[in-house]
Amino acid sequence: MAEADGQEKTEDPTGKKLSDARNKGQVTRSKDLGTAAILIMASFILIMLGDSLGHAFMVMMTDAFTFEREAVFDPSQMLVVFATGVAEMVLPTLAILVALFIAGVVGTIALGGMNFSTEAMMPKFSKMSPMAGLKRMFGTQGVVELLKSILKVAVIGCGVWGILHFSFADILVLSSTPFPSSAEAALDMLLWMFLILCMSLLVIVVVDVPYQIWHQKEQLKMTKQEVKDEHKDQDGKPEVKGRIRRLQMEAAQRRMMGEVPDADVIVTNPTHYSVAIKYDPSKGGAPMVVAKGVDQIALKIREIAREYEVPVMSSPQLCRAIYHTTELDREIPHELFVAVAQILAYIFQLEQFRKGRGKRPTPLPKEFDMPQGFKY
Template identity: 55%
Template sequence: MAETDQERSELPTGKRLQQAREKGQIPRSRELGTAAVLLSACFALLMLKETLAGALIKVFKTGFSLQRDQVFDPYAMGDLLATLLRQMMAPLGLLFLLVALAAFAGNILMGGFNFSSEAMAPKFSKLNPLSGLKRMFGVQSLVELIKSIAKVLFIALFAWWLLSSQFEHLMNLSFEGFPGGVIDALELLLWMVVVLCCSLLPIVAIDVPFQQWNHMRQLKMTKQEVKDEFRDSEGKPEVKGRIRRLQMEMANRRMMVDVPKADVVITNPSHYSVALKYDPKQPKAAPKVVAKGVDEVAMKIREIAREYQIPVLPAPALTRAIYHSTELGREIPEGLFAAVAQVLAYVYQLRAFRRGKGQRPRPLAPDLPIPDELRR
């Protein structure tokens, strides 16, 4: 096999991507999940700061306001702890809920939700120390180490810049009184944490496309793998050909059953045959093609038509036009209504003549009205 066939140069097919998904191999960005959790926690604190502060004040007041009998009661502390937990449960529960939702959304934002039982199955190969050392000192581990060092350096530089820009404000906090200084310090600290968490956004903007590219790179296929997958999914050509022939034979047999129901069979005597059926009880309906074919199939249609005494009329141009423009079981196009109407009128007059109820009809006109766009 050629060397080029062994190179993984082809993008993964849909089947390969689906198989990887079933194995739990989907692109994920840990940086995206981390940024979602930290930013959601910061903004949740900003939204709930007054509620949390009020609950904390209640906790402190309740915790430090003890009666003399409570001090000597061994069960009082347990009851007091339950009271304090109830006071903090609502704001902290809402905070944890918002963070949990952000963590879930941040982790499925890239790659979507995926449950893989195969990925959950234990793999004893991961217990092999040699495999573990290979993963620890492999190229992927080196890349992750470099990414971690770069991330720490970037965040550290950003934090140094943030502290430098707020240094004067931080120093002035010591001149503020109580409780204004504490509130100002907490407000400043919270917004500094929000800005510091926002420093993760450039890292996320780099990591997300990298993880997507790396995932597609790992799933790339060789040309031979693409050919093998196509052959496995589509089947061998000889088998497909055999199936197609059987399908055509079955379709032809079903079609031949409808030939005796036709009103007329028009032909191009050398190749084509088309059987038409019209139901006058349905005024809005148009003539339908109940059978059509070329060569041997066309000859078989004519043979059945003669057996059931269905008129067989030569109309080469009209036959070719209907054959190429109308699918089996469909109504003929509007542009052929006039030509087919003349054919059906001739057939009805011929039936009446054979029953002795009319004169012999004139021969069918050789130049039936067929639009140029439907001529073949």
Template identity: 50%
Template structure:
């Protein structure tokens, strides 16, 4: 009892808890994963489209600085030259923006998926509270972010040192190359160094992404009492559900008892089970079970039947079979047609005999044709 009443969040979040958290925008997110994809995407975009962009810029600059005196005196010609220059760089710039945007999108939905929540953008008083801000500054999350920042610095510092050491001779050799080849060589070298540095952040991402998933699950953990309360709120308390079920049962029993006077026969075993049947010859079809009961309910059915002069037939095997294979309002199973037909035939002949229109029918056989699968 002490464990169940404790406030320790030891239980995994339920499906409803996870769904509610997602609606509020509370999902696992790694900022470093998004940053990693953006930086790598930017480096790849520059390596793929950098040459085309540089050539377009060079062509644009050449055109801007080579117009004639007549063009310089013509405003329309100047705007045309500017328009031609801008047009040259639009295509490579759009490709670069598209690659970076795609990388940013993938990096931000890779962990936690897509989530659109207005609740996450709503203002919160806790964010304006100095006390809450102080707790965030010196809390566990702030400490984790500090450790991550230190690790980022160390990783980038070490990788930068290794790159510069390995490329030191090649960097010095740029001074011996001719212009503009040395500029192209230096740009390519810088882009590859940028790509390697961006990829080095993956070391942090490999640590941060699993941590964010674990921390998110930890924040959503529930106490045993939380699970009980959630179950109670979503499905109702066991006491309330019990009262509703009892009320529904009582209503159904009253409705069933009200149909007993309309039955043609009540079949009993003779003490524990009672089943009331009705057959409408005008409509046809199969006989219908309109009421059934066991023990006290069975006695009640027989009492009502006696009050309304409904014939009561003792057939233990048939009574048990009907009780266990049907519900009130069901047609009797096809396998029991022959047995029930003998009972109904006896009842109809007995009613004719009471009216003086026929002789007294012979008694129902003690053994009725009931399949072995329907014997209880």
């Protein structure tokens, strides 16, 4: 869609884009790095284990071609010779194979890290399309691979020429060296030549690794519209977020209204504000605000209070001060303790009076003196 809209992919891939690409098996890889790692490791291991491998080979050949006359007529001797040869060769060969396996794994995951993707293993018929194949052959990637191949031939060719040029005199000396010293020298020379040629592949690696990193980043670049769409998908559509917020507010209001019947007193504005206060002496501390609201919510609080016979007190300044300074399920500020304590004491004395256990309490003033910073 982005290409159809004519937008250029100018934005770096986001974290989600990189994660999705990795899940699909699209990670940065360098075939030349893996090839160079295997070949260099092979040359090193052959130089290190060349003597052991050569000795094992000589022992195997000696055992294979040195035998008594009676062994010719004994068919079981063939198995004995074969087992002896395998026993001599197995350890050096196993060491070489393990070293090459480690080099191959390390060389492969060195760029891009370890990644296992089942999606990448699934067959894709689009890869079987002749047109797609031609596009890959004659596209930018095909041109780059061609240039890399030419560079490989040039580098290796220069390496071969340089080795032969500087080793020509040593090669001529081999013709006058007696056997088996000449064979040992020739093998040693070949191994070091092989190592130098393999090391020359690092020139290709130095070029290929930065290119593969750049190419992977270019492939995953996004248009500005794709970035916006992704942020929208992650954050959620505005209408969905609005509905979620409404549902959360409704749930919070229902919970809050459920606390009103247990409140000790409702302090009102008396029309626009309502605050429900509860005090539990067993828990200590200060009185808490269990419900509050303005306009319709304030009216609903007063309705529930009347239904459950919760006392309602009109004190506009105190009500506004509590509403603006105290969150739900929080203790009221200590600056308002005296005014709230007077209201709670009045409510308690009024209940005792109605039960015939005391005299009628003195009516409270309509307003209380509010401290500085609590006048709303």
